[in-house]
Amino acid sequence: MLDLTGRNALITGSARGIGRAAALLLAQHGAGIIVNDLKETPEGAQTVAQIEAMGGRAVFIAADVADSASAARLCEEALDRMGHVDILVNNAGIARQNTMANISEEDWDAVIDVNLKGVFNTCKRFVPPMQERGWGRVINLSSIAGRRGSMFGDVHYSSAKAGVIGFTKCLAKICGPQGVTVNAVAPGIVKTQILSEEHEQASQAFIPLGRTASPEEIASVILFFASDMSSYVTGTVLDVNGGSYM
Ligand SMILES: NC(=O)c1ccc[n+]([C@@H]2O[C@H](COP(=O)([O-])OP(=O)(O)OC[C@H]3O[C@@H](n4cnc5c(N)ncnc54)[C@H](O)[C@@H]3O)[C@@H](O)[C@H]2O)c1
Incomplete structure (x- = not known):
């Protein structure tokens, strides 16, 4: 049931x-x-x-998901080169860590535009063809910051990631009847370039499993949502945080 043969997946921000x-x-x-x-x-x-x-098929398409015209070109090129897109993983994200008093308007806009508007920009183009084909999977990357609020004061990032959860639930209602599921993954602290050393250190005491996640531990949950293993799951948020929010 984890076999995705014949499916194509677009994963934003997947370099x-x-x-x-x-x-x-x-x-x-x-x-x-x-x-x-x-x-x-x-x-x-x-x-x-x-x-x-590994013997797989892959193409690279450069695009800025925060920009509506760029997302439209991404969709055109993806459909042109791959024929159909069955799985959309809205993963592209940025964090401009700061506390509210010091967040500039530019940073507010950038964080909301990539993390939240980017999800709208891709879903708007890629979901209707999934509805027409009668099968689809949308997996949106939220965050523990969108569940309980960031521990570090970044209200823009917390707002965007909470917005992703509302978007996920609303879209799940819209396209469930056409066989398209929409779910969110809310990671805790994951060892990637978005994470600062300072935030990683400060978080450790609050993680019952006592360590930072690897990117592969988030990917396995994305695979679950992408596959037929999750065929009756839609509109949910799966927390993948070592127990730090429960
Ligand atoms: N690492 C963590 O601790 C953590 C925790 C919770 C949620 N997340 C979320 O997981 C997702 C992946 O983050 P990551 O940890 O792998 O970070 P990362 O910085 O390693 O990867 C993010 C990727 O997105 C790309 N990107 C940024 N803006 C883009 C845009 N406008 N269009 C297309 N691509 C763009 C970047 O170039 C980069 O390759 C993000 O949505 C992030 O908010 C990460």
């Missing part, structure tokens, strides 16, 4: 981090992968090369 781990895992289970990131970089090329080295 590195959780997105890359998800791209590799979904490819291992048979999915064709569209690797997306802001620009063509050696990291993006490496993700594609790793999938091809």
Whole structure:
């Protein structure tokens, strides 16, 4: 039931981090992968090369999910090169860590635009064809910050990630009747470049499992939501945080 042969998956922001781990895992289970990131970089090329080295299919498409026109081009090119996209993983995200008094309007807009508007921009284009085909999976990356509020005062990031949860539930209601499930994953502290050393250290005392997650431990939950293993699960948020929010 974890077999994704014949499915294609777009994973936004998958040149590195959780997105890359998800791209590799979904490819291992048979999915064709569209690797997306802001620009063509050696990291993006490496993700594609790793999938091809495993015998998988992958293409790289550069696009900024925060920009509506760029997301539209991403959709056109993805459908053109892969034929159909059955699984959409909205993983692209940024964090501009700061406390409220010091968050500039520019940073507020950037964090909301990538983390929340980016989800709208891709879903708007990729979900209708899934509804027409009668099968689809949307997996949105929220965060523990969207569940309980960031411990570090970043109200913009917490708002965006809480917004992703509301978006997920509303879209799940809209497209459930056409066989498209929509779920969110809310990671705690994961060892990637988005995480500062300071935040990682400060979080450890609050994690019952006593350690930071690996990107692969988030990817395995994404695989569950992408597959037929989760066929009756929609509109949910799965907390993957070592017990630090329960
Ligand atoms: N690492 C953590 O502790 C943690 C915790 C909770 C949630 N998350 C979420 O998980 C997701 C993945 O983060 P990560 O930890 O792998 O971070 P990361 O910084 O390693 O990866 C994020 C990727 O998104 C790309 N990206 C940024 N803006 C983009 C845009 N506008 N369009 C396309 N791509 C863009 C980046 O270039 C990068 O490759 C994010 O949504 C993040 O908020 C991470």
